[in-house]
Amino acid sequence: xxxxxxxxxxxxxxxxxxxxxxxxxxxxxxxxxxxxxxxxxxxxxxxxxxxxxxxxxxxxxxxxxxxxxxxxxxxxxxxxxxxxxxxxxxxxxxxxxxxxxxxxxxxxxxxxxxxxxxxxxxxxxxxxxxxxxxxxxxxxxxxxxxxxxxxxxxxxxxxxxxxxxxxxxxxxxxxxxxxxxxxx
Numbered sequence: 001x002x003x004x005x006x007x008x009x010x011x012x013x014x015x016x017x018x019x020x021x022x023x024x025x026x027x028x029x030x031x032x033x034x035x036x037x038x039x040x041x042x043x044x045x046x047x048x049x050x051x052x053x054x055x056x057x058x059x060x061x062x063x064x065x066x067x068x069x070x071x072x073x074x075x076x077x078x079x080x081x082x083x084x085x086x087x088x089x090x091x092x093x094x095x096x097x098x099x100x101x102x103x104x105x106x107x108x109x110x111x112x113x114x115x116x117x118x119x120x121x122x123x124x125x126x127x128x129x130x131x132x133x134x135x136x137x138x139x140x141x142x143x144x145x146x147x148x149x150x151x152x153x154x155x156x157x158x159x160x161x162x163x164x165x166x167x168x169x170x171x172x173x174x175x176x177x178x179x180x181x182x183x184x
Contacts, residue, residue, distance in 0.1 A: 067109030
């Protein structure tokens with residue numbers, strides 16, 4: 001009898017705790033991704049790319065999304081009529097590494113973290129501002145990583161990787177970031 005009661009109590013506690021964790025896990029919200037979309041747009045304002053990465057003076061600045069698209073079509077609508085540094089903006093979505101073509105900013109979905117090395121190897125020397133929200137992304141060679149501090153979205157920047165990729169990041173943006181340096 002005691003073992004049945006103990007098992008029942010154990011099951012009730014497990015169900016209660018797991019349902020509490022599920023409810024309180026705070027998955028990313030559409031609002032959070034609209035904030036991050038705004039950050040991507042603003043990053044473009046404070047980063048300088050080498051002139052040779054653009055076909056001509058009117059070529060658009062391309063924001064790529066690699067992996068599952070958490071931003072949705074509202075991101076396209078938000079930037080449709082905007083420009084940065086005299087360039088229109090264009091969003092491209094990439095599902096596979098083979099599809100990955102020219103872009104200037106690339107948001108890498110955390111679902112792709114197992115392919116991180118392959119992605120970074122493909123982008124080596126391509127002057128792409130890589131952005132993600134994956135733990136230790138900036139420490140592992142990504143350039144900008146979103147982090148949450150309480151209810152706020154913040155970001156960290158790997159300045160060494162940005163410089164190696166020929167990108168100049170404005171001091172105004174750097175003042176807002178946590179700076180990550182390569183170890184060694």
